[in-house]
Amino acid sequence: MAHKCDAIVVTCMDFRIQKYVQDWISKNLAGKTYDLIGYAGATKELDLVMEQISLSKDLHHINQAVLIHHEDCGAYGAEDSYERHVQDLNKAKNRILAKYPDLQVDLYYLYLSGKFEKI
Numbered sequence: 001m002a003h004k005c006d007a008i009v010v011t012c013m014d015f016r017i018q019k020y021v022q023d024w025i026s027k028n029l030a031g032k033t034y035d036l037i038g039y040a041g042a043t044k045e046l047d048l049v050m051e052q053i054s055l056s057k058d059l060h061h062i063n064q065a066v067l068i069h070h071e072d073c074g075a076y077g078a079e080d081s082y083e084r085h086v087q088d089l090n091k092a093k094n095r096i097l098a099k100y101p102d103l104q105v106d107l108y109y110l111y112l113s114g115k116f117e118k119i
């Protein structure tokens, strides 16, 4: 039976950000349904994440993808920097839009203070 979901949220597994992510979702996706992917480094392993997004799109017909990277991400190790996260977020957005041009893709950088910055 077909079922429909509004969005997919892709973020990191890191326990330090989960409360902030949940609060953000409650506020910004209020009344909406969403698939949730928690993977180390969020979109860092882009091939894996694309598989999940494709499933979400094909099975649940989402129309929005929210990608959240965060400060001090252990999956990036010594490569962790604001610039690198912005670069990878944009890379992910371009790859998603190349495959699904009708998706709305929103990018965020989350500070460990809980502050979200729209990219």
Ligand SMILES: [Zn+2]
Pocket (backbone or CB within 6 Å): 012, 013, 014, 040, 041, 042, 070, 072, 073, 074, 075
């Ligand atoms: Zn992380």
